[in-house]
Amino acid sequence: MPNNCPLCNNSGDVFYEYKSRLYYQCTVCKGVFIDVNLVPSSGDEKLRYEEHNNDVHNKGYQNFVSPITKAILKNFTPDDKGLDFGAGTGPVISKILKDNAYNIVQYDPFFHNYPELLDASYHYIACCEVIEHFHHPRKEFALLKTLLKPKGKLYCMTDLFDESIDFHKWYYKNDETHVFIFTKTTIEWVKKEIGFSQVEIDGRLIIFSK
Numbered sequence: 001m002p003n004n005c006p007l008c009n010n011s012g013d014v015f016y017e018y019k020s021r022l023y024y025q026c027t028v029c030k031g032v033f034i035d036v037n038l039v040p041s042s043g044d045e046k047l048r049y050e051e052h053n054n055d056v057h058n059k060g061y062q063n064f065v066s067p068i069t070k071a072i073l074k075n076f077t078p079d080d081k082g083l084d085f086g087a088g089t090g091p092v093i094s095k096i097l098k099d100n101a102y103n104i105v106q107y108d109p110f111f112h113n114y115p116e117l118l119d120a121s122y123h124y125i126a127c128c129e130v131i132e133h134f135h136h137p138r139k140e141f142a143l144l145k146t147l148l149k150p151k152g153k154l155y156c157m158t159d160l161f162d163e164s165i166d167f168h169k170w171y172y173k174n175d176e177t178h179v180f181i182f183t184k185t186t187i188e189w190v191k192k193e194i195g196f197s198q199v200e201i202d203g204r205l206i207i208f209s210k
Contacts, residue, residue, distance in 0.1 A: 003035060003036055005024075005026035005028070005029060005031055006135065006136060006138070006180060007137040007180065008026060008029045008031075008138065008189060010026055010027055010028040010029070012025060012026050012033065013025055015032055016167050016168070018168065022038065023167075023173070029185060029190075030183045030185040030189075031137075031180055031182055031183065031186040031189075032161055032167075032181040032183070033179060033180045033181070034178075034179045038176075040177055042110075044176075045110070048177050049089060054088060054089055054090025054092065055090060056090050056092040056095040057095075058092075061092050065092050065128050065157070067157060067204065067205040068093055068126050069097060071155055071205070071207065072102070072126065072155065075153065076102070076123055076124050078100070078101045078102050079103070080102075080123035081103050081104075081120075081122050081149075082097065082102060082105070082122055082125065082126065083106075083122045083124075084104055084107070084126050085107050085125050085127045085130065085147075086108055086129075086133070087106035087108045087111065088110075088111060089111055094126075105117055118147065121147055121148065121152075122149060123148075123149050124153050125147060125154045126155050127154060127156045127157075128155075128156070128157045129157055129158065131158050131180075131182065132158050132159075132172075132179070132180060133179065134179070135179060138193075138194070141190050142194055144208075145194050145195060145208075145210060151209065151210060152209075154196075154207070154208040156206040158182060158204065159172045159181075160182050160184060160187070160201070160204075161183050184201060187201060187206055190208070191208060196209060
């Protein structure tokens with residue numbers, strides 16, 4: 001079915017419709033996803049990302065990603081190997097960690113397209129404001145898990161949806177490249193079905209452990 005959930009492939013019910021926007025919510029994993037006909041092309045997606053004004057020296061931007069960088073600095077050492085997955089036009093996480101002599105490389109299908117990096121393995125992966133852009137989230141999470149070394153950690157940041165949020169007024173849906181929105185139930189589904197050993201949710205920070 002064209003509007004089955006792109007994460008778990010179960011059926012979705014119409015969740016929100018306004019003007020040209022149409023979203024479904026999965027009946028099983030509770031992810032919220034855009035109608036398949038509204039998923040942006042790779043060209044449109046790249047143009048949208050190029051509009052982002054992400055200055056790696058901006059203190060506000062550095063503070064924004066600090067839940068990830070502080071966790072990595074606490075739990076790993078410069079000898080460990082890291083991947084900034086979906087690093088984008090302003091890889092601020094990599095800048096902060098490199099400033100601390102950490103060993104981290106950047107991968108992004110649009111701006112750091114080095115597929116050979118996906119043949120290596122890593123102690124930790126940073127994935128900041130990325131998972132909501134996944135067109136094929138099950139495939140992407142499976143890839144991320146395979147890239148982790150045993151007991152490695154995947155650090156994600158995203159805004160989770162819950163029933164206390166007025167979706168119509170919610171800013172997070174307004175970015176047309178946010179094609180899949182997670183709930184706590186969705187995160188637990190990923191943990192169980194992709195095969196992570198545990199997951200922690202701390203506000204916008206989500207940490208999967210292999």
